Amino acid sequence: MxxxxxxxxxxxxxxxxxxxxxxxxxxxxxxxxxxxxxxxxxxxxxxxxxxxxxxxxxxxxxxxxxxxxxxxxxxxxxxxxxxxxxxxxxxxxxxxxxxxxxxxxxxxxxxxxxxxxxEREKAKGEVAQIMYTARDPFSHKIIVDKGQQSGIVAGQPAIDESGVVGQVTRTFPFSSEITLITDKDQTVPVQVVRTGQRSVVFGLGKGRLELRYIPANADIQEGDLLVTSGLDGIYLPGFPVARVVSIEREHSYAFARILCAPVAAVENFGEVLVLSPRQPQAPRPPDATGRSGNTGTPVKAGAN
Structure with a gap:
């Protein structure tokens, strides 16, 4: 094996x-x-x-x-x-x-x-978005995204939800330039709500306004609200503009120095409403007494 x-x-x-x-x-x-x-x-x-x-x-x-x-x-x-x-x-x-x-x-x-x-004119306008501020450091201007293609023309006022912001001063095809009321070249005819006294506010820059041509002994107080008077034919009456923050009265001067702060958020950028231009007021027809509604001048009946 x-x-x-x-x-x-x-x-x-x-x-x-x-x-x-x-x-x-x-x-x-x-x-x-x-x-x-x-x-x-x-x-x-x-x-x-x-x-x-x-x-x-x-x-x-x-x-x-x-x-x-x-x-x-x-x-x-x-x-x-x-x-x-x-x-x-x-x-x-x-x-x-x-x-x-x-x-x-x-x-x-x-x-x-x-x-x-x-009847009072009703406010109508175009909502515009603020894009940026102007490059000039010595002016207070903003640029919005609505221009000539939207029917915007120079002179239209701009407001926000609080009050008057400024006025359109220059238009372009697709944008517009709005000068703020705090600019030194801007003036707005206003009226004191409490007393009804009329005057004009001037821009001082740096977010401040000055109420001028108010006598030193005038009845005006800190906190008084100023609204547009509508006498310039640009702003409708009744829009808030500013509030009085300080008053300096000196007997050696005929007018008081009154500083105001804008009511609108002119330095806080967002959206504004560009109001339509005011329509010229047509003369009122004569009433039943034969007087003109505007001048009160008698009108001869049957005059051609």
Missing amino acids: AGTDHAPPPFFKRGPAPLALLTFYVAISLALFVVDLRLKSLDLLRQSIALVTDPIQRIAQTPGSLVDNALGYLRGLDDLLEENTGLKQTQLQTAPNLQRLEHLEKENERLRKLLAVK
């Missing part, structure tokens, strides 16, 4: 040492890093991998995005409901005043018709 001569299989299969494998892989990594850095040879591979993994990343982020959107929607819904509730309460609080105001307007309209008094 022939004997079998073979070696038993090894119990452990031995390969390269772990340190040798680590060194080999590190060398390959460094070689790939250098080749990619020098030749940009792996950009295509990187883009291909990103093309495959990008949808997977988006899908993985979808649950988190849905949760965030849902939470944002619920928070927005709560805020909207709260704001709606506040607006309803405000509407209820202001409803009596609005109803009385409408009643007073109707009554005023009837009285004016009875007295044949011309």
Whole structure:
């Protein structure tokens, strides 16, 4: 019987040492890093991998995005409901005043018709966005995004939600230049609300105005509100202009030095309303007594 001569299989299969494998892989990594850095040879591979993994990343982020959107929607819904509730309460609080105001307007309209008094002009205009301030550091001017294509012409007044801002002094095809009332070249005819006294405010620069031609013994106090008188034919009467902040009276001078602060946010830029030019007032027709409505001069009946 022939004997079998073979070696038993090894119990452990031995390969390269772990340190040798680590060194080999590190060398390959460094070689790939250098080749990619020098030749940009792996950009295509990187883009291909990103093309495959990008949808997977988006899908993985979808649950988190849905949760965030849902939470944002619920928070927005709560805020909207709260704001709606506040607006309803405000509407209820202001409803009596609005109803009385409408009643007073109707009554005023009837009285004016009875007295044949011309109705006040209603303010109309164009909303313009302030783009930037003028480059001249010695003037107070702003540039708005409405110009000749919107029908803006020089001389139109500009207001904001608080009062008079300035006046259009130059127009361009797609923009306009507005000189603020605080500019040294600007003047506005005004009237003191408390006493009805008329005068003119002049711009002083640096956000200040001066009320001139007021006698030193005139009845004017700090805090008095000044509104447009409408005598210049540019500003409609009744728009807030400034408020008196300081008064200096000296008996050696005939007029008092009165400094005012503008009511409108002339230095805070946002949006303004450029009012339409005032329409020239037509002469009123003669009344039943044969007198002209404007001059009171008798008109001969049947005159041609």
